[in-house]
Amino acid sequence: MAAAVEMLAIVAAIASGHLVAGFLTPTSSPFFAVGDAVVRLSPRPVVEFAKSAFGTADKPVLLAGIGVLLLAAAVAGGLAARRRPAPGTVLVVVLGVVGVAAVLGAPAVRPAGLAAPVVALLVGVAVQRGLHRRAVEAAADRPTGPPDDRDGPGEEDRDTAPVRRRTVLAGASAAVAVGSLVAGGAGAALASGRGLADSRAALTRRLAAARPSGPGPTVPASATFPGPGTVPFVTPNADFYRIDVALQVPAVPAEDWSLRIHGRVARELTLTMDDLLARPLVERIITMTCVSNPIGGHLVSTAVFTGVELAPLLREAGVDPGADQIVSTSRDGWTAGTPTATVLEPGRGALLAVGMNGEALPAEHGFPARMVVPGLYGYVSATKWVTELELTTFAERSAYWRDRGWAVRAPIKTQCRIDAPAGFARLAAGRVQVGGVAWAQPVGVAAVEVRADDGPWVPAELATEVGPDTWRMWRAELDLGPGSHTLQARATDRRGDTQTGQRADPVPDGATGWPSVLVTVT
Structure with a gap:
């Protein structure tokens, strides 16, 4: 029960902070402010690992990771506070101070934004102290009256006191959980939809x-x-x-x-x-x-x-x-x-x-x-x-x-991509159509070539160019016999620059290399 009390206190703090932030300034939600601080302060290798490992799912993964850490902290704090509330209170205060610091350190902080983490801290402490007191009372397994009164009048009331205390604890815990759910949901609705749908429709x-x-x-x-x-x-x-x-x-x-x-x-x-x-x-x-x-x-x-x-x-x-x-x-x-x-x-x-x-x-x-x-x-x-x-x-x-560590100036490099066939596709022997897109903003794509297994480059057919600032569709046909084949492509822009085959990571100014897919022909 001690761990549950700590978890409920932390959840209540996050939800109340999110609700206040929704009314005032959404970016001051302490939960998201801490996440933003992690993104802002993480060293480049960590950022690059997250992007390469999780792609566009890096934000949900980060928020889930923060949630897991908070859960672990709540369990540890709850166990430390089984007999007295002080260790759990200290944990809530420390987390609250972290939230305040994250909001203060945000690039676009406003004075009103401090209200959210401060309210979160106060609510967290109040919930933790209140539920802890009720949990200690509910843990009593004997009547509180003197031993010589146990057979006297009111004995039945004293016997049911622990049950009432457990009922009160359960009710209070449920109220905190439901209140947190409502507050957090309301804060999210206020932050994301405060007139935005109507404003977008009007625009x-x-x-x-x-x-x-x-x-x-x-x-x-x-x-x-x-x-x-x-x-x-x-x-x-x-x-x-x-x-x-x-x-x-x-x-x-x-x-x-x-x-x-x-x-x-x-x-x-x-x-x-x-x-x-x-x-x-x-x-x-x-x-x-x-x-x-x-x-x-x-x-x-x-x-x-x-x-x-x-x-x-x-x-x-x-x-x-x-x-x-x-x-x-x-x-x-x-x-x-x-x-x-x-x-x-x-x-x-x-x-x-x-x-x-x-x-x-x-x-x-x-x-x-x-x-x-x-x-x-x-x-x-x-x-x-x-x-x-x-x-x-x-x-x-x-x-x-x-x-x-990224480059100061970053012109887009001439590139292309193979969209069909997909990697590891199984194809019938014979003429195989290969297709994709190429881009070379702002000069435009002049040519695309494809090849199989380091063979000769074959010119691809280009679709009509819409403009130099847009990608260009291409397709080609290759004769492929049974077996595994590696297909590659490269683009040339209107300046005459051909996409290099030398592989390089995106850092610091964009990846280079030829796209390739492996297919099996039967």
């Missing part, structure tokens, strides 16, 4: 009415090679890859959002969503790529983004010629450093995006606004939930992933 309607200037982008039927194992040209929002460090998706209604452009500028600008939508909107089909994408990986997707040209906004602010870096900051404090010259480059098409595939940005992909800069890996160009753009220099300020 979607406004985008539909605004009609972007100029002809909208189209994807001709000849841009795809439909077939088993192939992907659609435009990735549905639900399937678009997601890589970020946010354990809790920031919930910012569009009507509450603003963007501050400051730093080395002639005039500081602050833009609301109304200000943004009053400007000409454009639509662009853009393929985005994560620097963590392994060779042949799927951390690459394509969408139709709606937004405002970023370069005119910066020119309106008056960029200092010496400001070679734009540090963009997310609502949760994450930062990215983007080369200013790349954003201002004529024809680059950098966007402050507010829409994705015909609707407002999904919450997980940056609602209400994010950056999209074609041709750069996302960690230096694609800040979601963006709230600030600071014009500065690379010498003056660093950003999140640069602090962890």
Whole structure:
């Protein structure tokens, strides 16, 4: 029972903190603040191991790991507090202080955010002390009256006292458990859905009415090679890859959002969503790529983004010629450093995006606004939930992933992927069709070649190019006899640069090598 008391105290503390955070500032939930601190303070080898071992499941794994550690601590603390509450109280206080420190150390901390961990600490101590007292009373196995009174009047009441005390303990424990469940659920609902669904729907309607200037982008039927194992040209929002460090998706209604452009500028600008939508909107089909994408990986997707040209906004602010870096900051404090010259480059098409595939940005992909800069890996160009753009220099300020050993500038490397046949597929002997996608933003793909078993390279057929900022579908046929075969592919961009076969890990500026799949032909 001692361990259960400690567990209930910790659960109550987490739930109450989550509820208060939901009302005030969701990122101040002590449970998630501790998780964010782990992500923020972990050394690079640990971060890279987590990403390679767990992929996009790294966040649930981290939160589950924290839960397991809390469970183990509760069991140890409960056992130490079987006779007196002090050891258990100390554990709750220590965990509470850790929560306070995590919130204080968060990049985007607000004064109101301290309320959540402080309330969590107080509730945890109160529950632990109260349940411990009732547990000690319930453990009494004899009446509390003097021995010579046991046969007198009221003996029956004294005999049932331990039963009543156990009933009170059970009721109190159940009340704490149910209350924690309700509080935690309410906090999660407040943090994730506080008007966000209505705000997204309203922004979607406004985008539909605004009609972007100029002809909208189209994807001709000849841009795809439909077939088993192939992907659609435009990735549905639900399937678009997601890589970020946010354990809790920031919930910012569009009507509450603003963007501050400051730093080395002639005039500081602050833009609301109304200000943004009053400007000409454009639509662009853009393929985005994560620097963590392994060779042949799927951390690459394509969408139709709606937004405002970023370069005119910066020119309106008056960029200092010496400001070679734009540090963009997310609502949760994450930062990215983007080369200013790349954003201002004529024809680059950098966007402050507010829409994705015909609707407002999904919450997980940056609602209400994010950056999209074609041709750069996302960690230096694609800040979601963006709230600030600071014009500065690379010498003056660093950003999140640069602090962890990744490259300062990160142009996307020419790459391709084999989508069909799948690895370890069993195929019939004869002509085998191989297909996939290739990308070389922002110059475009000029050629793709495939081969089997280190044989000669065979040119692939390319689908119609939609634009240099998008991937390009390809397919080829190879004659394969019975046995095991290794299929490889490589792409060449419009500059004439061919994808290198030398293998390299994603750190520090993107993986290199040729994708390959092993198949068996019978």
